[in-house]
Amino acid sequence: MQLSRLIVPLMRWLLLAALLASAGAFAAEPLHRQVDSLIAAKAKAAKQPLAAPADDAEFLRRAWFDFNGGIPGPDETRKFLADKSPDKRAKLIQHLTTPPRFAEQLAEAFNIQLMERNGDSDEWKRYLTESFRANKPWDQMTREILSPDFKDEKLRGAGYFITRRLDKVGQQDTDYPGLTRDAGRLFMGVDLQCCQCHKHLTVKDYKQVDFNGLFVAFQNTKLQSAGGDYKTAWVQEGPMTNKYEFISVLSSVKGATGPRVPLGVEVPLPDLAKDEIWAVPPDPKARKAGVPKFSPLKELAARLASPENPLFARNIANRVWWQLMGRGLVEPLDLQHSENPASHPELLDLLAKELTEHKFDLQWLVRELALTHAYQRASLLPAGAQSPPEELFTVAKERPLSAEQLARAFLAATGEHERVVGGKNWESIEGKKHTQKDFEKAFHAAFANAAKEPELNVNPTLRAALFLRNNDLVLWSLQRRKGNLMDRVAAQADAGQVADELYLAILSRSPVAEEKAELAKYLTKHAASREKALGHYAWAMLSSMEFFTNH
Amino acid sequence: MNPLCKPWEHATSRRQFLGASAGALAFGALGGMISPQAAEAMRKKEKQVLFVWLDGGMSQLESWDPKPNTEFGGPFRTIKTSVPGTHFSELMPQCAKQAHRLCVVRNIATKDNAHSSGVARIQRGDPKNRGVAYPFFGSSIAKLMGPTASKLPPYVWVKPGSGGFKTEDAGFLGPKYGSLAFGDGKPPEDLLRHASLTAEEDEERNELRDLLNKRYTAQRRPTYTEASSFVFDTARELMKRQNIFDTSKLPAKELDRYGRTEIGQHMLVARNMLEAGVRFVKVGSYGWDSHGDNFNASASLVPKFDRAFAAIVEDLAVTGLLENTLVIAMSEFGRTPRINGHVGRDHWPEAWSIAMAGCGLKAGAVVGATNDKGTDVKDKGHDIGAVFHTWFKALGIDSKKVEYDNNGQPLPLAHDEMEAIKEALA
Numbered sequence: 001m002q003l004s005r006l007i008v009p010l011m012r013w014l015l016l017a018a019l020l021a022s023a024g025a026f027a028a029e030p031l032h033r034q035v036d037s038l039i040a041a042k043a044k045a046a047k048q049p050l051a052a053p054a055d056d057a058e059f060l061r062r063a064w065f066d067f068n069g070g071i072p073g074p075d076e077t078r079k080f081l082a083d084k085s086p087d088k089r090a091k092l093i094q095h096l097t098t099p100p101r102f103a104e105q106l107a108e109a110f111n112i113q114l115m116e117r118n119g120d121s122d123e124w125k126r127y128l129t130e131s132f133r134a135n136k137p138w139d140q141m142t143r144e145i146l147s148p149d150f151k152d153e154k155l156r157g158a159g160y161f162i163t164r165r166l167d168k169v170g171q172q173d174t175d176y177p178g179l180t181r182d183a184g185r186l187f188m189g190v191d192l193q194c195c196q197c198h199k200h201l202t203v204k205d206y207k208q209v210d211f212n213g214l215f216v217a218f219q220n221t222k223l224q225s226a227g228g229d230y231k232t233a234w235v236q237e238g239p240m241t242n243k244y245e246f247i248s249v250l251s252s253v254k255g256a257t258g259p260r261v262p263l264g265v266e267v268p269l270p271d272l273a274k275d276e277i278w279a280v281p282p283d284p285k286a287r288k289a290g291v292p293k294f295s296p297l298k299e300l301a302a303r304l305a306s307p308e309n310p311l312f313a314r315n316i317a318n319r320v321w322w323q324l325m326g327r328g329l330v331e332p333l334d335l336q337h338s339e340n341p342a343s344h345p346e347l348l349d350l351l352a353k354e355l356t357e358h359k360f361d362l363q364w365l366v367r368e369l370a371l372t373h374a375y376q377r378a379s380l381l382p383a384g385a386q387s388p389p390e391e392l393f394t395v396a397k398e399r400p401l402s403a404e405q406l407a408r409a410f411l412a413a414t415g416e417h418e419r420v421v422g423g424k425n426w427e428s429i430e431g432k433k434h435t436q437k438d439f440e441k442a443f444h445a446a447f448a449n450a451a452k453e454p455e456l457n458v459n460p461t462l463r464a465a466l467f468l469r470n471n472d473l474v475l476w477s478l479q480r481r482k483g484n485l486m487d488r489v490a491a492q493a494d495a496g497q498v499a500d501e502l503y504l505a506i507l508s509r510s511p512v513a514e515e516k517a518e519l520a521k522y523l524t525k526h527a528a529s530r531e532k533a534l535g536h537y538a539w540a541m542l543s544s545m546e547f548f549t550n551h
Numbered sequence: 552m553n554p555l556c557k558p559w560e561h562a563t564s565r566r567q568f569l570g571a572s573a574g575a576l577a578f579g580a581l582g583g584m585i586s587p588q589a590a591e592a593m594r595k596k597e598k599q600v601l602f603v604w605l606d607g608g609m610s611q612l613e614s615w616d617p618k619p620n621t622e623f624g625g626p627f628r629t630i631k632t633s634v635p636g637t638h639f640s641e642l643m644p645q646c647a648k649q650a651h652r653l654c655v656v657r658n659i660a661t662k663d664n665a666h667s668s669g670v671a672r673i674q675r676g677d678p679k680n681r682g683v684a685y686p687f688f689g690s691s692i693a694k695l696m697g698p699t700a701s702k703l704p705p706y707v708w709v710k711p712g713s714g715g716f717k718t719e720d721a722g723f724l725g726p727k728y729g730s731l732a733f734g735d736g737k738p739p740e741d742l743l744r745h746a747s748l749t750a751e752e753d754e755e756r757n758e759l760r761d762l763l764n765k766r767y768t769a770q771r772r773p774t775y776t777e778a779s780s781f782v783f784d785t786a787r788e789l790m791k792r793q794n795i796f797d798t799s800k801l802p803a804k805e806l807d808r809y810g811r812t813e814i815g816q817h818m819l820v821a822r823n824m825l826e827a828g829v830r831f832v833k834v835g836s837y838g839w840d841s842h843g844d845n846f847n848a849s850a851s852l853v854p855k856f857d858r859a860f861a862a863i864v865e866d867l868a869v870t871g872l873l874e875n876t877l878v879i880a881m882s883e884f885g886r887t888p889r890i891n892g893h894v895g896r897d898h899w900p901e902a903w904s905i906a907m908a909g910c911g912l913k914a915g916a917v918v919g920a921t922n923d924k925g926t927d928v929k930d931k932g933h934d935i936g937a938v939f940h941t942w943f944k945a946l947g948i949d950s951k952k953v954e955y956d957n958n959g960q961p962l963p964l965a966h967d968e969m970e971a972i973k974e975a976l977a
Contacts, residue, residue, distance in 0.1 A: 171667045194682065380770045387772065398775055450718040450726050460779035462704065462731070463716045463739075465786040469753070470741040518762070536752060540759035543783075545776045546767045 031354050032371040038347045039374050043394045049382040050373075051395040056081050057509035058551065059089060059376055064508075065401060065550045066324060066370070067096035069105040070408040074504040081510070093370045097363060103132035106362070108404055109323060114145075114186055118451040119164045123232055127157030138316050138360035142187055142305035147297040150234035163233040166223040174223065180215040187304065189315035189336035190262050198250040205263060205337040208248055213260025216244035217296040224289070239277040239292040240269060259296040263337075264309050267299040307356045311336055317351035318342070320362060322456075324369050326397035326550075327390050333456070343391035379551040399550040400458045406548070407443035411436075413506045413542060414477040415484035425483055434473060442473050458549050468543040478535040478542075485538065490531050495520035498534070506541045597699050598910055598946045599872070600692055600831045601821060603860060603880040606670065607840030610886040610896050611925070613640050613849035615904035616657045618925045623888035626846055634915045642853035645861030646906075651915040652864055652873065654907045654975050658919025660932025661884060664898040666840070669883040675722065676939035678966045683957065684722035688942065691964065692831045693721075693728045694955075695948060701828025702788040708732040709817040709824075710835035714739045723957055730833065736817045738796040742789060757787065795823045810858040818859035822866055825876060839882060843893035856880075864908050877945050878908040888925045902928045905938060911945030911977055918974045936966025944971045 029037075043050055054062065060080050064072050072080070080092065096102060107128035115124075131141050141158070148159030165179040177196055184192045192200075192211040200206035221235040243256040260266040272293060282290030305312055314336060322328040329342040329351075342348035351365070358364050369375055379396040381388065388394045401409070411417040419425045421436045446467035449455045468474055480486040485505050489498045499519045503511040511519070519537065526533030541547060617640040618624040629638040632650035639647050646653070662677065663669035675685040686694065693705035707730060708717060714734025718726035731739060744753055761780070768776040794800065801819055809815035814836045821832045836856065841848040860880055867873040885903020886896035902921045908914070920929045943950035943964055950971075954961040 171665075381772070395772075398771070445715075453718075453726060458775040458778075460775065460782045461716070461727075462782045462785050462789075465779075465782040466739070466741040466789075469757075469783075469786055469790070470743065470745040472745070475745050475747055515766075522759075532752075536756035537759060540756050540763055543760050544763040544767060545779055546763065548779070549775060551771075 030371075031350070031368040034350060035347060035369070036373045038344055038350070039372075039393050042344055043392050046389070046392055048388050048392050048394045049385055051377045051380060051382045051385075053373065053376055054378040054396060055509075056088075058378060060092070061508040062375075062396075062550060063089075063092055063096055063370065065405055065409075067093070067102050067105060067366075069101070069108060069405055071412050071508050073412065074501065077504050077508050089376065090371060093367060097367050097370070099133045099135075102363070104129055106132040106366075108402070112402055112404075112455060113319065113323075114161060115164065116452050116454050117448050119160075119167075121157070121160045121164070123157035124160035125157075127155065127160075130154065132363075135361065135363050138355075138362050139305040139307075139312070140360075142312070143298075143301040146183060146187070146304065147295065147301035148235075150230055150232065153231075156230075156232050156234070159232065159234060162218070162221070162235055163223060166221070166235065167233075168223075176215060176219045179218050180211060183214055183218070184211075184262050185334035187315060188262055188309070188311045189318060189330065189334050190311065191332075191334040192262060198248045203335070203337050204339060208246060209255050209257050209260065210262040212244055212246050212255070213257045213266060214262060214300070216240070216257065217259040217300045219244075220296055228287070236289045237292060237295055237297060239272075239290075240294060240296050241272065241277065243269065259300040261300065261304045261309055263311060265303055267296065267303060270294045310352065313352035313356045313360070314348060316360070316362070317348060317355050317365070320365050321348075321351065321369065324366070324375055325393060326399040326457075327393070331391070343393075396551065398458055398545075400455055401447075401548065401550050402455065403443045403447040404440065405550075406447055407439045409547070410443070410474075410477065410542065411439060413485065413547075414538070415486075415488065415505065416477050416481070418483075419481075429481060431476075434476065439473060442467070442471060446471070460548075468539075474539075474542075478538055480531055480535075486531070486535060489534050489538075495523050498523070502538060502541060506538065507546055597828075597875060598696065599699070599825055599829070599876045600689075600942075600946070601825060601863065601867070601876060601878045601909075602688060602831065602833045603818075603856075603878075604674075604833060604835045605839045605856065605880065605882045606835060606837045607666065608882045608884050608886055608898060609839050609853070609856070610841065610845060610849055611657070611902075611904040611921075612886065612888065612896070613642055613846070613853055615639060615643075615655050615906055616921060616925060617641075618888070618921075618923070621924050623890060623924055623926070625890070627849075634917075637915075637917050640853065642849060643857040643861075644854075645857045646864075649861045649864045649908075652868055652908050654912040654914065654916045654918065655904055656907070656918040656933060656938070656972060656975055657904045657921055658928035658930070658932040659885070659903045659905050659935075659938070660928050661900040661903075661935050664884060664900045666883060666898075669898075669900070673881075673883045673935050674720075676965050677935045678939075678963065679968075681962060683962070686722040686724045686728060687720035688939070689730055689831045689833050690721040690724055690728040692946070693730075694724045695953070695964075696830055696946070698785075699828040699830050702785060703792070703824075703827060703829045704731045704785060704789065705830040706730040706833070707824055707829045707831070708833040708835065709736055709820050710833075711735060711813055711817075711837055723962075724955075733796070733820065736813075736820050738793070742796060743793050744790050753790075757783065792827055795827045796820075808858075809862045810855055812855045812859070814855050815859040815862075818863050822863050825867065825872060826870065841886065842891065842895040842897055845886065845890070845894060845896045860906075867909065873909045875910050877910040877912070877942060879905065879942070880907075881905040902926065902932065907975070909945075911947070912975055913977050916975065918972060933972050934966070934969060936969035937972055939965035940969055940971035941975055944976060 040050065057077065060072055060077060064070060080088065107125060110128055111125055144155050144158040145161045148162060149155045150159050162179060165182060166174055168174060181191065181193045184190045190206065192206055194200045195206050195208045195211035196215070199208050220238050220240055224230070224234050224236050226232050243258050245254060245256045247254045258267050258269045277292060278290050279293045280291040282288065303309065307313070318328045318330050319333060322333055329344055329348045330336050330340060355365050374393050377396045379398060381395055385395070390397060411420055420434050420439060426433055446464045449459065478486060480490050489501050492498045492501060496516050499511040499516040503509055503515065522537060523530060523533060612618055612623065612625055613627060617627065617629045617638060619629050628641045630641045630644060630647050632639055632647040634650045637650055639650065661673060663672045674687040676688065678685055689706040689708065696705065698705045706728065710732055712734055714732040714737060716729060716739070717732045718729035720730055721728040733739065744750065764776050764780065801816065805819055806816065809819045814834070817834050821834045824832050839852060864873065864878060867876055867878065884898050884900040887899040891897055902925065919933065921927065922929055940950050948964070950964040954963055
């Protein structure tokens with residue numbers, strides 16, 4: 001009896017000490033190692049083998065798409081494959097995640113993710129690019145987007161997130177609820193759509209007040225067209241002195257709220273006398289906008305994009321993870337709540353905490369994740385694994401390539417980049433001079449999702465299949481022309497070298513023996529029309545899944 | 552359409568609310584599903600649909616439900632049809648000859664008198680609002696019945712103006728169930744085989760692609776490669792039939808019969824597509840919004856429609872396809888009996904007509920009636936929800952039992968408090 005009284009606490013203490021010691025050792029490790037420990041532990045518990053590391057070629061192509069937005073040239077691929085230094089992957093990541101190109105690539109990815117193909121604005125894209133070039137912290141960017149300064153030349157582009165969504169479409173009402181929903185989804189990972197009229201019926205955490213707390217701040221704005229001090233469309237914020245009242249259509253229970261962070265704090269409304277509401281009173285005669293003393297958007301943005309708001313960090317950590325791994329730790333991306341835990345809860349906690357401590361430095365997080373084994377795993381299933389659960393991250397998932405990435409890769413692969421994008425080497429070439437814009441437009445029409453349809457998965461469509469089969473630009477790129485891929489391979493007599501050239505240029509890898517033999521056989525069969533046959537072979541490679549996914 | 556719930560449109564039963572939240576969850580949706588057995592059973596019958604959409608609002612008084620010699624009747628006379636006792640406007644001599652094949656419902660009473668909302672509302676069947684955008688009828692059939700054995704895309708839209716892949720009709724089913732639109736009756740860009748390729752070359756390079764894909768996917772998850780093969784196969788089926796889609800090759804004699812008009816040519820393309828096995832063909836015609844000069848407009852428009860519509864009904868009947876093809880001609884509403892100051896007729900959802908024919912319907916029938924002046928329906932009219940139930944029933948789909956599965960939550964196919972129009976069904 002007495003003994004056990006002593007022993008039990010002692011054992012507890014020992015256990016605690018052991019835990020603390022391991023935690024201490026754990027914490028000293030860089031983030032990417034901690035990530036891999038957590039992934040490996042869970043895979044082991046589920047008795048799922050981890051896929052082998054991606055081979056150098058697969059890794060190289062993946063890293064290029066993710067951090068550069070295109071594919072490496074044949075020479076770069078050769079050089080990387082031949083490099084024997086053990087830290088060549090880390091060096092490549094360091095090299096590729098350096099602005100300016102990396103900043104442009106991040107801007108492109110965030111433009112697609114935040115606007116979901118709903119409109120296009122150079123000013124907005126410039127804002128994103130400049131922000132990533134300066135490695136602006138994500139919380140600051142979020143504040144600039146949700147509470148835009150339309151007078152600042154450098155910041156006004158950020159306002160497009162709001163102004164585009166408030167654009168009138170036909171005779172429909174201004175879509176304040178849609179803007180509210182998107183802000184919740186994209187910046188906090190909570191889709192509050194259902195809570196406009198009543199509490200969420202399947203998600204306990206989402207209350208009507210959560211929707212309306214965001215909604216009230218957006219509904220307090222009015223879209224204005226460019227003019228006067230404003231070079232872009234902008235929004236006029238009105239004063240707010242009272243809480244917004246709402247009623248549940250289910251229970252008829254009433255509620256009221258000021259601006260409020262979903263599942264978080266409410267912004268207290270200031271107690272301003274009527275004549276104190278305006279910092280600058282509006283002047284309708286001079287058509288001058290007023291500036292209210294109290295800006296609900298600014299106050300809300302400050303509290304939403306803050307270390308104090310746990311969902312803010314979790315959302316962006318989850319989205320960056322999705323961007324690099326093809327699947328969020330929490331799925332769907334915009335349904336974070338207590339009853340929908342992450343596949344690896346400790347991992348998401350860890351990413352969110354570390355990202356917050358690193359002052360929301362997204363580029364640091366991207367680099368850390370790129371260094372993980374999880375990111376660098378092969379997309380080939382490990383032997384014996386039939387259909388490993390995606391949420392274990394034991395195998396690299398095939399990811400969609402954006403229309404922009406595809407256009408870039410297509411031009412690079414076919415060797416038409418310099419001509420089309422650079423405008424060079426057009427001498428003595430007949431026919432229309434195709435431009436980068438032509439290609440971007442055509443690839444966008446064929447591969448981008450419809451507006452407001454998030455691009456989350458590989459999505460083969462009939463439209464894209466017809467485009468690849470019959471489009472002029474596609475087939476134009478596969479005609480022999482001075483200096484392009486078809487020119488290079490047509491000049492090559494040896495079938496083995498033709499295979500090397502084609503596979504390196506298009507798929508960024510060397511062909512295996514079987515592939516070389518296949519091509520040789522095919523060329524023998526079509527010896528009479530070799531040039532045309534080469535075009536067909538290249539077409540088959542360019543329209544294959546290996547080319548059209550990020551794997 | 553604002554996809555968000557509107558409080559005043561909310562229903563009250565618990566099940567319906569489950570439906571509403573389901574719709575909301577279906578963001579980037581997986582789309583609805585019915586049981587595979589049901590889908591298979593439906594496919595075996597190879598039912599098809601021709602849906603003629605007269606955008607802007609055809610006047611029922613100058614077509615299916617004339618009221619000659621009355622206050623609002625207008626200047627046109629009526630003519631006898633092939634069904635004793637049934638009269639159409641004299642602007643429809645050809646349809647009059649096909650009346651024994653038609654089923655005209657004259658007591659349609661719907662709720663929306665604006666184009667902007669009405670067009671979508673009517674084509675979605677105006678079900679109870681559950682916070683989701685319902686699919687148009689064509690997307691619904693594409694989902695419920697899929698392609699026919701022809702493997703051609705299930706939903707094709709022949710229309711004036713732009714073509715391409717139109718996803719907006721699909722609502723919560725997802726863009727996959729949108730339509731393939733033939734703008735100005737022409738095939739969408741890239742549908743026809745590229746001029747630089749022979750059919751053999753095209754086949755061979757495709758086989759190469761299959762080979763590469765097969766090797767690539769051997770040790771990977773098959774999902775995406777399978778999806779890719781499916782769309783490439785569909786593309787191949789479409790391209791194989793390019794003779795149907797090439798409108799420059801329509802025979803002159805048939806063009807004369809359908810009318811050398813936009814709607815005539817489009818209706819002929821539609822007939823070819825139905826014959827080739829497209830599940831659902833929608834033919835669009837614009838310009839029916841005759842607020843001014845209604846009678847001259849009708850005198851010009853109605854005969855063009857009359858000729859084209861009568862020709863396709865006759866052709867489908869002669870080839871035997873009509874038995875399994877549901878044919879529909881309608882607008883978003885009818886037109887006011889009262890003639891306005893511009894000698895026009897305005898929007899009138901209160902009492903108008905829909906013409907149908909074929910599969911599952913009573914032939915030679917006139918269902919319901921309007922009052923003597925045509926200002927209102929006699930007795931109880933039928934809302935669009937009832938019309939949707941009628942169509943589903945005619946196609947052998949029990950819209951009271953089959954439901955969409957929107958990301959795990961059931962949604963009714965059509966307005967759950969309405970019933971099919973029994974008098975119209977065979």
